[in-house]
Amino acid sequence: MKNEIIVIELADLLENVLVLKTKGWRLSQICAAFRDGHYELSYSFADDETLDYETLRINCPINSVVPSISEFYSAADFYENEMKELFGVEVKMMKRDYHRRLYRIKAEMPFLPEEERAKVVRQPDTAIPGAIPEAMKGVSEVPKEDTE
Amino acid sequence: MPKSRIMAFTWATVKNLFSKPVTSKYPAEPIAYPEGSRGHIEIDIDDCISCGICEKSCPPRAITVKKPPEGTWGIERMDCIACGYCVSVCPKKCLHMVEGYQTPGGEKIVDTFQRPHMGEEYIKAQEEKKKAALAAAAAKKAAAGNAGTAPAAGAAPAAKPAAAATTQKEQT
Amino acid sequence: MAKRSVVPFGPQHPVLPEPIHLDLVLEDETVIDVVPSIGFVHRGLESLVKTKDYNEFEYVAERVCGICSFGHGNGYAEAVEKIMGIEVPRRAKYLRTIWLEMNRIHSHLLWCGLMADAFGFENLFYQCWRIREKILDMAELTTGGRVIYSTNMVGGVRRDITPEMGRAILSTLDFIEKELVPIRRTFLSDYSVQERTRGVGVLTKEQAHDLGCCGPFARASGINCDMRLLGYDAYGELEVEPITATEGDNYARCKVRLDELFQSISLLRQALEKIPEGDISVPVKGNPDGDAFVRLEQPRGEAVYYVEGVGDKFINRFRVRTPTFANLAGLCETIKGAKYADVPLLIVTIDPCISCTER
Numbered sequence: 001m002k003n004e005i006i007v008i009e010l011a012d013l014l015e016n017v018l019v020l021k022t023k024g025w026r027l028s029q030i031c032a033a034f035r036d037g038h039y040e041l042s043y044s045f046a047d048d049e050t051l052d053y054e055t056l057r058i059n060c061p062i063n064s065v066v067p068s069i070s071e072f073y074s075a076a077d078f079y080e081n082e083m084k085e086l087f088g089v090e091v092k093m094m095k096r097d098y099h100r101r102l103y104r105i106k107a108e109m110p111f112l113p114e115e116e117r118a119k120v121v122r123q124p125d126t127a128i129p130g131a132i133p134e135a136m137k138g139v140s141e142v143p144k145e146d147t148e
Numbered sequence: 149m150p151k152s153r154i155m156a157f158t159w160a161t162v163k164n165l166f167s168k169p170v171t172s173k174y175p176a177e178p179i180a181y182p183e184g185s186r187g188h189i190e191i192d193i194d195d196c197i198s199c200g201i202c203e204k205s206c207p208p209r210a211i212t213v214k215k216p217p218e219g220t221w222g223i224e225r226m227d228c229i230a231c232g233y234c235v236s237v238c239p240k241k242c243l244h245m246v247e248g249y250q251t252p253g254g255e256k257i258v259d260t261f262q263r264p265h266m267g268e269e270y271i272k273a274q275e276e277k278k279k280a281a282l283a284a285a286a287a288k289k290a291a292a293g294n295a296g297t298a299p300a301a302g303a304a305p306a307a308k309p310a311a312a313a314t315t316q317k318e319q320t
Numbered sequence: 321m322a323k324r325s326v327v328p329f330g331p332q333h334p335v336l337p338e339p340i341h342l343d344l345v346l347e348d349e350t351v352i353d354v355v356p357s358i359g360f361v362h363r364g365l366e367s368l369v370k371t372k373d374y375n376e377f378e379y380v381a382e383r384v385c386g387i388c389s390f391g392h393g394n395g396y397a398e399a400v401e402k403i404m405g406i407e408v409p410r411r412a413k414y415l416r417t418i419w420l421e422m423n424r425i426h427s428h429l430l431w432c433g434l435m436a437d438a439f440g441f442e443n444l445f446y447q448c449w450r451i452r453e454k455i456l457d458m459a460e461l462t463t464g465g466r467v468i469y470s471t472n473m474v475g476g477v478r479r480d481i482t483p484e485m486g487r488a489i490l491s492t493l494d495f496i497e498k499e500l501v502p503i504r505r506t507f508l509s510d511y512s513v514q515e516r517t518r519g520v521g522v523l524t525k526e527q528a529h530d531l532g533c534c535g536p537f538a539r540a541s542g543i544n545c546d547m548r549l550l551g552y553d554a555y556g557e558l559e560v561e562p563i564t565a566t567e568g569d570n571y572a573r574c575k576v577r578l579d580e581l582f583q584s585i586s587l588l589r590q591a592l593e594k595i596p597e598g599d600i601s602v603p604v605k606g607n608p609d610g611d612a613f614v615r616l617e618q619p620r621g622e623a624v625y626y627v628e629g630v631g632d633k634f635i636n637r638f639r640v641r642t643p644t645f646a647n648l649a650g651l652c653e654t655i656k657g658a659k660y661a662d663v664p665l666l667i668v669t670i671d672p673c674i675s676c677t678e679r
Contacts, residue, residue, distance in 0.1 A: 005611070028615075031626060033637050046615075046622075055613060075530070078645065078648055104357050111366065152510070156513075160444075161443065170453075182460050182464075205376050236478065
């Protein structure tokens with residue numbers, strides 16, 4: 001019943017996640033936090049057999065582009081969209097990008113301190129092709145202004 | 149596939165036909181609250197010392213305490229989440245959680261309680277207190293001056309316990 | 321080619337007690353894709369933590385959700401206790417377990433009612449909620465609140481359960497157990513109910529694992545995942561055996577939840593029997609400095625709490641990952657390929673709690 005936090009580099013994220021994936025661990029949660037001028041991302045994984053819990057912690061500056069792990073864990077795109085919308089973390093290669101429409105809230109990046117919000121540079125569409133609901137294309141084009 | 153039956157729920161339907169309703173006619177029949185039900189906050193305003201601890205610890209900031217001379221204790225009934233934290237932190241134990249829930253409504257209700265002997269009366273009392281304190285201090289000073297001048301320099305150790313006694317009096 | 325159309329579902333819908341919005345992409349009657357969006361009741365509780373004292377935030381944490389409230393307060397309290405190294409008295413641990421299980425019973429009965437309502441069995445719905453009323457009465461008797469207990473605090477609990485209350489709970493449990501038998505029979509063997517539940521929204525074990533599902537939703541797919549096995553509170557001293565099913569459809573989810581009701585009743589009986597005498601809380605001194613992840617089993621599944629303190633009385637960060645958020649991905653997977661008419665039912669089967677999800 002271990003429960004530990006391991007600090008890793010951003011570049012080592014995918015490798016570490018892949019190791020856990022091959023070990024058969026389950027993605028438990030991903031969360032972001034903003035502290036002391038940088039993002040703190042925590043990727044938690046759980047093993048239901050041994051009840052172990054492991055959290056990969058990454059410290060990265062604003063505007064670093066985080067690779068998505070949704071190719072390994074398809075549920076990860078919810079958490080990644082969440083941190084993108086609430087904290088402004090830029091995630092690339094998401095399986096499904098909700099284009100800031102997962103949380104239907106008016107405020108942009110509400111959990112990021114106000115003075116930091118201007119620093120975030122929006123990446124151009126970083127999702128992999130077909131990430132936004134392929135099936136919705138051409139059926140209903142919802143203009144972005146209508147979302148609020 | 150396990151056995152599947154048709155009309156497995158007939159028992160309830162039949163039973164319901166011949167049994168009393170489980171609901172009560174609420175406004176006509178009063179409800180019995182169990183002891184310790186967390187309904188709303190009441191205050192024994194006479195015991196309140198306006199310390200403001202309840203105001204600082206209230207999670208939704210529903211309580212407003214005005215220190216004397218106003219000496220009021222107010223609560224926004226609609227904001228109160230009935231957690232009872234103020235009751236547990238109150239040093240004078242003058243807050244109580246009593247039964248009876250806040251009725252819903254369209255307007256925010258603010259209940260304000262006034263401590264007795266506040267306002268002008270309090271200011272007057274305070275002034276009198278101050279005057280009395282000043283008078284007492286002056287009297288003490290005079291007494292100390294007399295005590296200081298009368299004995300010779302050799303009696304200094306004897307003056308010490310007297311000084312200690314006066315400081316103790318001030319503290320109490 | 322089949323006609324393709326997008327149908328918005330929610331945020332207001334008869335089956336939804338709380339707002340969630342789904343864009344359903346239909347091909348004729350079959351859903352081929354679903355795009356969920358949440359945030360209609362986003363309150364930013366995770367940000368609020370910075371303005372509240374850590375003792376005071378306990379009551380805010382509890383109000384993350386209106387149904388599984390006690391668990392949220394408990395998760396927060398446990399995380400703070402873990403950071404500060406506080407050992408809670410054994411009696412307090414048992415009391416927490418009792419209230420957690422009462423919470424589970426009322427939450428599962430609520431779900432049973434909503435499920436019956438979703439497939440249009442109104443009478444069954446009333447019966448479930450009639451029974452639920454009894455456990456709510458017991459909650460009010462022991463804690464003073466019907467759904468929000470507010471008895472938890474950092475370092476223990478605030479109220480005690482007297483022997484008379486214990487006896488009242490036991491007699492209520494007898495009543496509930498007796499009344500539940502025919503309800504379980506109706507859910508699991510009634511012909512019309514099975515028409516709506518059998519084989520609908522199948523989620524295989526592999527899918528459930530890959531999508532990170534948890535709670536009864538994952539257990540219905542055969543994943544043996546129950547955080548009560550971690551032995552937090554008094555669960556280490558009670559007999560907990562996760563209830564699983566293999567089918568992974570609506571029927572299995574009904575079965576798992578109904579059987580968990582009986583399991584909760586048995587856990588409550590065990591806890592009330594074994595509860596030791598002693599203090600119910602310890603005094604707490606100092607401020608939390610450090611961080612901790614705590615997991616516990618809510619009625620809806622595994623909830624993760626992360627608390628970080630920096631040595632003053634305000635908590636720096638509080639994060640809840642609620643079970644519904646984890647199950648959203650599973651929900652979308654089950655909806656894909658289902659008939660449009662089954663969508664409301666499928667949403668109900670994950671036991672959605674949107675207020676928790678958005679915090």
